[in-house]
Amino acid sequence: TGGRDSVCRVWDIRTKMQIFALSGHDSDVFSVITRPTDPQVITGSADSTIKFWDLRYGRTMTTLTHHKHNVRAMALHPKENAFVSASADNIKKFSLPRGEFCHNMLSQQRATINAVAVNEDGVMVTGGDSGGLWFWDWKSGHNFQQAEAIVQPGSLECEAGIYAACYDQTGTRLVTCEADKTIKMWKEDENATPETHPLNFKPPKVIRRF
Template identity: 70%
Template sequence: MGFILIYSIAAANIMERRGITIKNPRPMWKIYRVISSHLGWVRSVAVDPSNTWFCTGSTDRSIKIWDLASGRLKLTLTGHVEQVRGLAVSNKHTYMFSAGDDKQVKCWDLQQNKVIRSYHGHLSGVYCLALHPTIDILFTGGGDSVCRVWDIRSKTQIYALSGHDNAVCSVLTRPMDPQVVTGSCDSTIKFWDLRYGKPMTTLTHHKKSVRAMVQHPKEDYSFASASSDNVKKFKLPKGEFLHNMISQHKTIINAMAVNDEGLLVTGGDNGSLWFSDWASGRNIQQAQTIVQPGSWDSEAGIYALTYDVTGTRLISCEADKTIKMWKQS
């Protein structure tokens, strides 16, 4: 034992003299809880800004609200007649918004646990939605290739942002221009001028559908977009291409999330999770979700991802009808 200790110290001294820094490896992210209650694929997720609960939407047409600390089911909401593809929770009101394949966009009052407004206008299923960070505006994108802009309170459609040639799969919003960015199955990303409802810039770097986009919660000057070819990072506000983040994630990427510490996670159709450094794009960890007993191997797909407000817990929504919660070991 003494020889090993002396050898280790000597080796460390040699490495230090050569300018080699020894770093402790990052803790690995692992599943610590599996939640089973939905009767279909789990397609969407959102966390309450108070970080006490989260909600999920499924192909079983229900929305379920869960206690974040315990994973206990608190409430089941029904009202959609097709799968629920998108969810968002307001940080200013007691409202939750949902969107589904039934062309419906709904506003739920969580004090009454019922729908108080519906937003009508989409001609096909609604695949994504996002709330503006500072004003009472909702953005929804769908199979009709349009991103629609809604006044939350009056239900008025402010704009129909037209220009994509295929479904709008993903949308993100910002407090400054471009205030809305859309990703489409036509493989393009568009920046929109919210004052006039017109496109500002079109990015054509991807070759496949742009199914997910994410912006660092503490940085306003870059965002990442995901397609089955790779994950790319762009500069804001003009959209200059910065670099590829991940080029070996050989699957359709449906979801992304990033926390305050700059840990980007991507989830794919094959059940793989890649954890990467936001700044460099360097892959840190690869994990594989475990399909639950009774499910097919093909039901390993990950459809939605989000960190909690603290960034220390990760929630994945999956094709085996489960919600999995991850944390660092």
């Protein structure tokens, strides 16, 4: 778990006891990823850094400083040894286990990004305070589709924000948690064709790496 005290805490689920308190961030810990192999814990913080943790000794292994703003969301790829992090400045992809920077996504989502998820087919989705869902191609970083969350009747426009997102086990349904106090499920449009849903997708020859 991550909290406003700048600490990531590791818990024993059986005993409900704390095992480690991982200290090192200078501000709120907004996002946490866990893996079966090193680095077993990856954290993103409001101090704009991402940290890899060694659970054997409870200390930092690596600190990534590529972002300039809060790192509010991260997600592991289900098959590849890579993860993505989302911040107000950009969405960035890193390889594992060392954390080498791969590339930025090719378009910026003009909102605070609170949620990111990716499925086995390489469809990545991000959601933010504006209520927009952006769909990305994992390999190229191309934003190929956008959708807007539908606010529940009686809710305010400001309650369109998306706070969390994840795919189900099949990777074909997306679940979002939203500011209007609802949980929504999204699925693929089975009737979609290249004619009804054209995609202006021309991957660049060179992806910007900075």
